[in-house]
Amino acid sequence: MKRGLAVFVILATAVLLAAGWLHAGGLKIRAERSGSTPEEAVRALMASIQARDWDQAYSRLDHTSDVPKADFVREIAGSDGSLRTYSTLQSFDIWPVHASADQAVLRVRLNWSSAVGSLAEVRDLQVVRNGDVWNVVWPKPNFAKIPLHVLPVNYLRWDVVGRRSDEWGTAAVDSPRVRILSMNAVERPDRVVIVGEVENEDTVPAYLNITAALLKPDGSVLAQQDSFDVISHSLLPKQVSPYRIDFPSARLSQVKSVRIDAHPLLVPASADPVISVENQSVSKDALGRTILKGALVNQSGQIVNIAQVLAVFYDAGGKAIWVSDGYVDQALYPQGPVPFAVDIPTDIAERMHDYHVVVNHYTAPSA
Amino acid sequence: MLLRILTSFCGLSFALLGAHSAAQEPAITAPKNVTAGTPFAISVVGQGKGTLYLFGPTQAIKREIEFGKDTPIAGSEASSAGIYQITVCAADCVTKVVEVQPAAPARLGFLLHPSRVPVSTPNAVNGTAIAFDQYNNIVITPSEITFRIAASGEKISEKTVRTVRGVAAFQMDSRPNQGTLEVTASLATASEPRVIQQVASEACGLRMTAAPSGATITLQTDPIRDCKGNPLPDGTIVSFIKVDGAGKSTVDTPIKKDRAIAQFSVSGPARISVACGVVLGNEITWGGR
C-alpha cells in the first residue's frame, strides 16, 4: 500500500513536470537549440543572443572564420556606452535566401528594443554544415584601427556664468534667437506630420524644442505635440536643424491652421565633436525598402556614445517634404567610419529632389 | 386734545429715534489722499468704541478703536499705492476711501534688449525703463529718465525721455562695429547700467579655397566677415558639402580664428559648396573640366 502510494506520487510528479515543460515551449526551445537545419542553427544563435548567453551564442558559430570571441561579443552586445549596450533583442524574423546541401544563406531581421525605441537590423548570414550540425559563419567585425597618436582638440566652448536674478527689471541675458525657416504640414495614412527646419540665428548656443498645435476652424486646439527627439536639440550659432512633429490619428481635413512655437534656452555647449557624414546615397536595403545610407566619421578625439541621424528631404522646389531619423547603435570612435541608414517612405522617395543630413550626438561626460 | 397729545408724542418719538440712530452711525474723518509710506490719522466723531477695518493692496487690518480720538495709521501700513477702504463699525458700519499715491521715484527697473544684436540694424536696440518709489509702487507722475549710451569706439550720447504712466522707452539703431553697447538709465539718484553685445551680422562674400593633400582635399574659407567687415565669432557653424561619385558628404564645422576648415577624401570629379546659416558661398568643381 505504502509502496503503491510512493510510486503513484513519483509518476504524477513526472507527468506534471513534463506537462509544464511542454507548456513552457520546451519542444520549441529544444528545436531552437538543436541546429540540425540551417534555419534551426540561425534560430538557435538568435535565441542565445536574446538570452544574452554569449558563450552559447559563440558556440553556434563556425570557427573556421576565426572570429575572436571578444570581437563577436563586442559587436553584438555593444561597447563604450553605445546604444546597443542599452538594448535587448526583442524578436527576430528569418527568411531563406538560398540553400544547397552544405551551405545556405538566410536573411535575418533583428528587432532590438532600446532606450530610444525599437531598432531594426537586417543581416544576411551564411550557414555551413559540419557533419550533422549546421553552424553560422559570422563575418569578422571590421573595427577601425586607429594608430595611437595625439589629436589636439581646441574647438570653442561656451559656459553660462553668474547667478540668474529673480527680480524683474534687473540685468538679465536674453534667450538665444532662433528662427523657424520652414514649416510644412504633411498627411500620412495614420497621422498628420509637421516638418521643417529651424536655425539658431544667434551667436550663442541654444537648447531648443519646438511645439505645434493643430487648430480647428473655430480656433480651438485639435491636438498639441512637440518635436520630442526628432530635432537636433543643441544648436550652435548659425546651425540649422530639421524637425518633425507627429500628430497620430489627426487628418488634415480637420485642421484650419497650425500654431508653432520655438522654445530656446541658453545653455553651456561645446563645438566639439565635429562629425562628418560621408558618402550619402539613396538605395534599397535587403528588404527592398528605400533608404538613405552613408557613414559617420567622428573627427574629434572623444568617443561619441550615441549618435542620431536626422535627414531632411526636399522636393524640386526646395520645400522640406519629410524628415527621417535613425539612431546608430554603435559608438563612434575617433576617426573611424560607422555606417548608418534611415528609411525613406516610398512616396517621399519618388518626389524627393535633394536631402541634407544632420547628426545629433550624446557623449558621456569623461571622469 | 387727545389727538394733539398723540401727534406730539409721535413726533417726539421720531426725533428721539433719529437722534439715537445718528449717535449709532460713526462719521469718519480721513485725508482724501496720502503719499505712500507717510503715516496719517483717522478720527471717528462720537463717543464709545468700535472696530476699525483697513483694507489695502497688502493690508487687511482689524482693530478696536475709541471714537472721538485720533487713530494713527502707520506709514508701513500704507506703503503700497492704491485705493484703501477704511470701514468703522459700531452698531452700523461706515466706509470711507483713501487714495495712497506713490512716493517720489527712487528706483528704476530697466530692460535693454536684445542681449546680442546684429550690427547696423535699424531700431534693433530697445530699452524700457519703469520708475518705482522705494516701496515698489510705479510712479505715475511724469519724470525725466536719462539714457546714457556708450558704444565701444564711439562718443557717448544721451537721450532724455519723459515717463508716461511710469514708463519710458526708446529705440535706436545698432552701431556698425561689433563690441559692447552700454546704456545707463538714470532718474534722480537711481542709476541702472546695462550692457549688450553688438555682434556680426550674416556672413557676406563667403569664399573657400581648396588644396590637395594626398588622397584628401583640404578646404579653407577666407576670413568670414559680415558686410561691414566684422568677423563672425569663433564657434559659428559653417557647412561644407561635397558631391562626387561616392555620394554626398557633409560636415558642419565651427569657425576657428575667423576661418573654417574641413577635409574630404575625393574619388573622381567632385562639386564642393559651402554655407553659413542660410548664406551660400562659392562652389568649387574639383578634378573635372
Next chain:
Amino acid sequence: MPLPGPRLRVVLFTVVGAVSVAAVLSIVLAFAAPTLPRVSLSADSLAPRPIEQRTGEVVSHDYAQAWQDLALCLEENRTDLLDDYFTGEVKRRLAQRVRAQKASNLRTRYSDGGHKVKAVFYSADGGEMQLEDEAQLEVRVFDGDKLISTSTAKQKYLVLMTPGSDRWYVRFLQSVGDNAF
C-alpha cells in the same frame, strides 16, 4: 379613486417635466465651472509695437483668468491660486493681503461686472505690456459671517503684464484714483 382626465394628465406631465428639467439645470449650473469675467481690450493707439491678434486674444483671456483667480483667492483666503496668472510684486502683495485677512478672519468677495481695458504701451521686443483697466466691481467685505461693507463702483487699475512660456502674467496691478486716466 378615479384616474384624472386626459387633459389634466397632460398638464400634470408637463409640470412634472418642467420641474425636473429645471432641477437638473440648476444642479448642472451649480457644479459648472465659473465663467470668466468679461474683458474688452482695445489697442487702437498702442505703441511702440502694434499688437498681434493672437496676442490680444491671449492677453484678454489671461487677464480675465487672473481676475477670476484674484476674486477666488480673496474670498477663500488661498494663496495657491496666485501661482497661475500672477508673478512678481503683485503676487507678493496679494499673498500678503490674503495672510492678513486670514489672520483676522476677514474675507473679501468680488462680483466682477467686467473690465474695459485699454492697452497703452507694448514694448518693441514684446516683453512688457501696460494696460489701463476700468473695472465694474461689487466688493463685499465680511468679518466672519458678518457683512461689514458693500461697494459698487467703477475702479481704475494700472496694469503691467509680461509674457511667460505659455501665457501672460500680471506683474503689477495698482489701483488708481479717478483722475489717473
